[in-house]
Amino acid sequence: MKTGLILSGGGARGFAHLGVLQALDEIGIQVDAIAGTSAGSVAGAFYLAGHKPVDIVKYIRSYKIFEWARFRWGTPGILHMDRIGKLFENYVPETFEKLPKPLTVCATDFFEGKTVYFNSGKLIPRLCASACIPVMFEPVIIDGVQYVDGGILDNFPVEVLRDKCEKIIAVHVNPIGPAITSIKFKDIAERSANLMLQYEVSSKKQLCDVFIEPQRCSAYSMLDLSKAEEIAYIGYQAAIAMKDELLKLK
Numbered sequence: 001m002k003t004g005l006i007l008s009g010g011g012a013r014g015f016a017h018l019g020v021l022q023a024l025d026e027i028g029i030q031v032d033a034i035a036g037t038s039a040g041s042v043a044g045a046f047y048l049a050g051h052k053p054v055d056i057v058k059y060i061r062s063y064k065i066f067e068w069a070r071f072r073w074g075t076p077g078i079l080h081m082d083r084i085g086k087l088f089e090n091y092v093p094e095t096f097e098k099l100p101k102p103l104t105v106c107a108t109d110f111f112e113g114k115t116v117y118f119n120s121g122k123l124i125p126r127l128c129a130s131a132c133i134p135v136m137f138e139p140v141i142i143d144g145v146q147y148v149d150g151g152i153l154d155n156f157p158v159e160v161l162r163d164k165c166e167k168i169i170a171v172h173v174n175p176i177g178p179a180i181t182s183i184k185f186k187d188i189a190e191r192s193a194n195l196m197l198q199y200e201v202s203s204k205k206q207l208c209d210v211f212i213e214p215q216r217c218s219a220y221s222m223l224d225l226s227k228a229e230e231i232a233y234i235g236y237q238a239a240i241a242m243k244d245e246l247l248k249l250k
Contacts, residue, residue, distance in 0.1 A: 001165045002032050003032050003033075004165030004167070004168050005024075005161075005171070006036070006040075006170035007037070007044050008037060008156045008170075009149065010039050010174050011224075012228065013173040013174060013217045015232045017173065018043055018047075019214075019231070019232040019238075020236065022232070032101060033103070033104075034047070035103075035106070035117075035160040036103075036105060037105070038130050038133075038149050039173075041105035041130040041131065042088075042127055042130075043056065044103055045105070045127055046091055048100060049093060053232070059091060061228045061229070085125065088124045089124060092123055095122055104118065104119040104161070105126050105130040105150070106151075106160070108147060109145055110134075110139055115150065125140060129147035158207045159207070169249070170207075171235070171239075172212070173213070173235070201213075214234045216234045217231065
């Protein structure tokens with residue numbers, strides 16, 4: 001395959017992936033395969049299912065996650081992803097095989113403590129597993145195995161496509177942002193996670209032919225779902241700014 005696309009996890013910042021996809025369409029870059037984690041896997045599935053990026057933003061924004069998620073007190077997660085799976089059924093096919101191009105989604109086998117890459121079989125439960133944020137959501141059970149968010153162990157799955165594609169475009173939506181002198185209590189966990197993710201990315205950037213990291217995403221939290229359009233536009237601008245590099249891949 002000529003061009004592979006890597007889409008990182010990032011919660012609401014994952015809307016930036018849709019802006020990047022919009023830019024790739026406009027520039028005329030054809031993607032032959034996608035590998036994603038969490039929000040990146042969802043964006044990739046919707047895109048390969050034939051939906052335009054601008055429409056995907058509208059689809060997801062039209063649903064409020066806490067209205068669709070079912071509360072489950074006394075379980076390993078506050079929310080259950082079954083209704084989110086029902087939402088996905090409206091927009092993506094039942095299996096990976098029904099997508100026109102290869103998709104790989106990354107999830108974490110919670111008890112074995114290992115990364116699992118899915119690229120065949122039933123698509124929707126594997127999308128839910130890839131995006132299953134621990135504590136917030138109850139683990140997704142597939143064939144008796146409990147899975148949670150793939151970003152725990154591999155939030156930037158470049159290696160999945162590196163040997164299968166001539167060129168790799170990679171999008172990471174969790175930049176650290178400018179230096180800070182103080183931080184609010186509620187931001188500590190998220191910034192700590194971003195610091196860990198940045199360490200992973202720094203070791204993988206060299207595997208990418210074009211690396212896109214929308215810096216302005218640092219101003220948004222992983223739960224800023226109400227800012228979907230703003231975040232998508234930031235991704236679009238970041239990709240358009242790299243148009244010359246992207247055109248070299250054609």
